Amino acid sequence: MHLSELATPALVVDAARFDANVAAMAAARPGPALRPHVKAFKSTALARRLDAAGHHTFCAATIRELEGMAAAGLGSDLLLANEVLDCRRLGALVGAGARVTVAVDSVATVEAAALGGVAEVLIDVNIGMPRCGCEAGDAGRLAELARSQGLDVRGVMGYEGHLVGNPDRSARADGLTAAQDLLRQAHEQVGGDVVSGGGTGTYDQNTAATEIQAGSYALMDTAYAAYGLPFTQALSVLGSVISEGTSRGRRYAVADVGLKSLSLDHGNPDVSESGDPPVGSEEPWGKVWFCSDEHLTFAPILPGGARVGARVRVWPAHVDPTVALHEAMWVVDGDEVVDRWAVDLRNW
Amino acid sequence: MHLSELATPALVVDAARFDANVAAMAAARPGPALRPHVKAFKSTALARRLDAAGHHTFCAATIRELEGMAAAGLGSDLLLANEVLDCRRLGALVGAGARVTVAVDSVATVEAAALGGVAEVLIDVNIGMPRCGCEAGDAGRLAELARSQGLDVRGVMGYEGHLVGNPDRSARADGLTAAQDLLRQAHEQVGGDVVSGGGTGTYDQNTAATEIQAGSYALMDTAYAAYGLPFTQALSVLGSVISEGTSRGRRYAVADVGLKSLSLDHGNPDVSESGDPPVGSEEPWGKVWFCSDEHLTFAPILPGGARVGARVRVWPAHVDPTVALHEAMWVVDGDEVVDRWAVDLRNW
Numbered sequence: 001m002h003l004s005e006l007a008t009p010a011l012v013v014d015a016a017r018f019d020a021n022v023a024a025m026a027a028a029r030p031g032p033a034l035r036p037h038v039k040a041f042k043s044t045a046l047a048r049r050l051d052a053a054g055h056h057t058f059c060a061a062t063i064r065e066l067e068g069m070a071a072a073g074l075g076s077d078l079l080l081a082n083e084v085l086d087c088r089r090l091g092a093l094v095g096a097g098a099r100v101t102v103a104v105d106s107v108a109t110v111e112a113a114a115l116g117g118v119a120e121v122l123i124d125v126n127i128g129m130p131r132c133g134c135e136a137g138d139a140g141r142l143a144e145l146a147r148s149q150g151l152d153v154r155g156v157m158g159y160e161g162h163l164v165g166n167p168d169r170s171a172r173a174d175g176l177t178a179a180q181d182l183l184r185q186a187h188e189q190v191g192g193d194v195v196s197g198g199g200t201g202t203y204d205q206n207t208a209a210t211e212i213q214a215g216s217y218a219l220m221d222t223a224y225a226a227y228g229l230p231f232t233q234a235l236s237v238l239g240s241v242i243s244e245g246t247s248r249g250r251r252y253a254v255a256d257v258g259l260k261s262l263s264l265d266h267g268n269p270d271v272s273e274s275g276d277p278p279v280g281s282e283e284p285w286g287k288v289w290f291c292s293d294e295h296l297t298f299a300p301i302l303p304g305g306a307r308v309g310a311r312v313r314v315w316p317a318h319v320d321p322t323v324a325l326h327e328a329m330w331v332v333d334g335d336e337v338v339d340r341w342a343v344d345l346r347n348w
Numbered sequence: 349m350h351l352s353e354l355a356t357p358a359l360v361v362d363a364a365r366f367d368a369n370v371a372a373m374a375a376a377r378p379g380p381a382l383r384p385h386v387k388a389f390k391s392t393a394l395a396r397r398l399d400a401a402g403h404h405t406f407c408a409a410t411i412r413e414l415e416g417m418a419a420a421g422l423g424s425d426l427l428l429a430n431e432v433l434d435c436r437r438l439g440a441l442v443g444a445g446a447r448v449t450v451a452v453d454s455v456a457t458v459e460a461a462a463l464g465g466v467a468e469v470l471i472d473v474n475i476g477m478p479r480c481g482c483e484a485g486d487a488g489r490l491a492e493l494a495r496s497q498g499l500d501v502r503g504v505m506g507y508e509g510h511l512v513g514n515p516d517r518s519a520r521a522d523g524l525t526a527a528q529d530l531l532r533q534a535h536e537q538v539g540g541d542v543v544s545g546g547g548t549g550t551y552d553q554n555t556a557a558t559e560i561q562a563g564s565y566a567l568m569d570t571a572y573a574a575y576g577l578p579f580t581q582a583l584s585v586l587g588s589v590i591s592e593g594t595s596r597g598r599r600y601a602v603a604d605v606g607l608k609s610l611s612l613d614h615g616n617p618d619v620s621e622s623g624d625p626p627v628g629s630e631e632p633w634g635k636v637w638f639c640s641d642e643h644l645t646f647a648p649i650l651p652g653g654a655r656v657g658a659r660v661r662v663w664p665a666h667v668d669p670t671v672a673l674h675e676a677m678w679v680v681d682g683d684e685v686v687d688r689w690a691v692d693l694r695n696w
Contacts, residue, residue: 007434007696008696009696039641039642061641061642062642082590082604082642083590083591083602084590084604085588085590085656085657086355105591106591106592106656108656108657109590109591109656126593130593130595130600130637130645131591131602131640131643131645132590132591132602132643133591133593134593135593161640240433242430242431242432242433242457242480243431243453243454243457243479243480243481244454245474245478245481245482245483247478252478254431254479254480256430256432259611259613259669260668260669260672261696263607264612264613265607265612265639289478291613292479292509293387293409293668293669294387294409294410294430295479295480297478297479308433308454308456308457309433309456320608320641321607321608321641324608324673325672325673326695327694327695346675347674347675348355348356348357348609
């Protein structure tokens with residue numbers, strides 16, 4: 001099928017860019033040195049590609065994501081890198097033969113793991129971001145509690161979410177020193193083989209972690225594209241120009257790509273005419289005015305661009321929640337649609 | 349089922365508040381004076397309630413929404429209040445017995461309607477917002493073109509989207525004067541019985557429109573709640589506190605309601621402990637620090653609140669894209685879950 005036959009809006013993955021991203025990460029973090037984060041793509045079809053690239057351990061943010069991975073036969077080592085208070089659905093996965101580890105950071109979450117039938121846990125440590133994770137000094141006590149309840153404590157995890165949002169590599173490195181010290185300190189108390197952490201922004205800088213939890217690197221977004229990483233933007237939303245007009249003397253065009261097909265939490269998207277995203281300081285082809293439910297109003301910076309009926313590519317600033325808005329990704333090789341990956345891990 | 353048995357995050361509709369909103373609108377805009385906008389709730393189950401309240405005409409923003417409405421037997425007068433370049437799916441609905449009208453604002457969209465087998469159109473007029481819609485002075489020419497292609501031109505539509513975002517009623521009224529003048533001017537050229545426009549923010553102020561396109565009034569959000577309208581917030585996301593901690597001496601809690609279950613495009617949500625939203629100038633129970641993919645970090649303003657395991661209600665600032673993130677809404681009467689409405693009109 002030709003790209004022009006797709007109804008818009010449609011989520012499109014550039015196969016060559018995706019393959020290059022996967023290969024670059026597999027070279028830097030081979031096999032279990034990477035635990036791909038399913039939350040970034042919510043698709044077992046995509047996960048299979050990472051499995052084929054040598055990564056057989058995965059982490060996720062929701063129970064539904066783990067259930068889908070286990071059902072797809074990708075359940076040999078699954079980590080719920082998040083806290084939950086009812087682990088019965090996870091226990092059912094264990095009962096059905098999947099290996100499931102869950103993050104715990106409190107007495108309540110330790111008890112939930114034991115009650116729900118999950119056998120293995122990681123102690124989640126707050127290494128600088130006020131979200132989940134216990135104080136580093138409290139990790140040993142929680143590990144002891146977990147072991148007393150019959151749980152196998154595999155190690156620790158900690159996410160430097162307060163650092164991965166900084167495009168300046170040396171600033172990330174500075175912050176990592178303190179964050180990794182906290183994680184190492186917790187690990188000394190807890191024991192176990194696993195030190196899990198990091199993300200796409202720190203995949204080669206986090207030396208404390210035995211495994212990196214990265215997912216965005218595979219599809220990439222305009223936010224991470226500013227970091228100078230060896231990954232390029234493979235995901236865009238294909239849109240159609242459905243209207244055009246003039247406002248206060250300025251021409252604008254309207255594409256059928258709104259905030260229901262594109263997450264704005266990291267800011268406005270870029271717009272390009274072709275399947276190549278704007279690179280580095282290159283100006284996007286279209287300047288975004290605003291985005292509403294089903295519309296993107298933008299002004300092409302080149303004269304004569306964007307007539308009604310033209311196709312455009314819209315490059316999301318944040319890939320994870322953008323993927324979650326769609327039921328499928330279309331994989332393209334140039335203008336040829338070569339595959340359809342269901343986004344089958346949505347909802348909770 | 350008791351509310352506490354729902355897995356979180358879960359979209360919850362307060363039945364009494366919803367019923368009161370529907371009744372208030374049906375009294376102000378009975379029957380065809382309101383054309384409920386399906387994009388706000390994406391659910392045929394909810395649409396049936398509006399049908400039962402006397403509204404049998406509906407509008408929508410996507411083809412998928414219209415297909416679902418027609419399949420549910422609610423296709424007696426459907427308007428696609430949006431431009432599309434391929435009307436074949438709409439033509440198929442007409443062929444199957446639905447009444448479908450589509451908005452057109454250009455030669456290309458008129459031709460698409462005729463080619464696709466849609467028999468009826470509205471001329472969409474730009475009345476001040478740079479999005480879809482032709483210039484008012486161009487409406488007559490487009491109507492003539494449409495009629496020359498065998499289309500029935502039912503009238504005009506124009507959306508005052510540049511005004512509905514203003515919580516100040518008199519400011520909306522000031523802006524409406526010019527917007528309505530444009531719509532009336534276009535209608536004089538175009539003819540037909542229908543003048544379609546407005547939204548929840550102008551449902552009782554827009555006197556040019558024969559029918560108001562409003563949808564948010566049924567569920568309401570914190571943005572519209574600031575307007576002093578006779579509708580109250582009926583939609584919240586039920587969450588669980590999954591973690592808590594201290595950052596720089598300040599206590600915080602983390603709920604499992606992130607930006608994948610809550611749209612942030614109109615800003616951060618409010619947090620409350622109970623099923624009642626903060627009203628007017630009342631402080632929300634929790635102050636939001638930040639929202640990430642699956643987490644909301646907030647600080648309860650009351651001492652001693654929000655222990656791990658507690659349930660909270662998160663009130664979205666924008667209801668339309670929030671609903672689109674979920675596969676179902678749970679309808680509650682107090683703490684009792686009385687119904688489940690599938691969000692069956694997602695995707696395109």
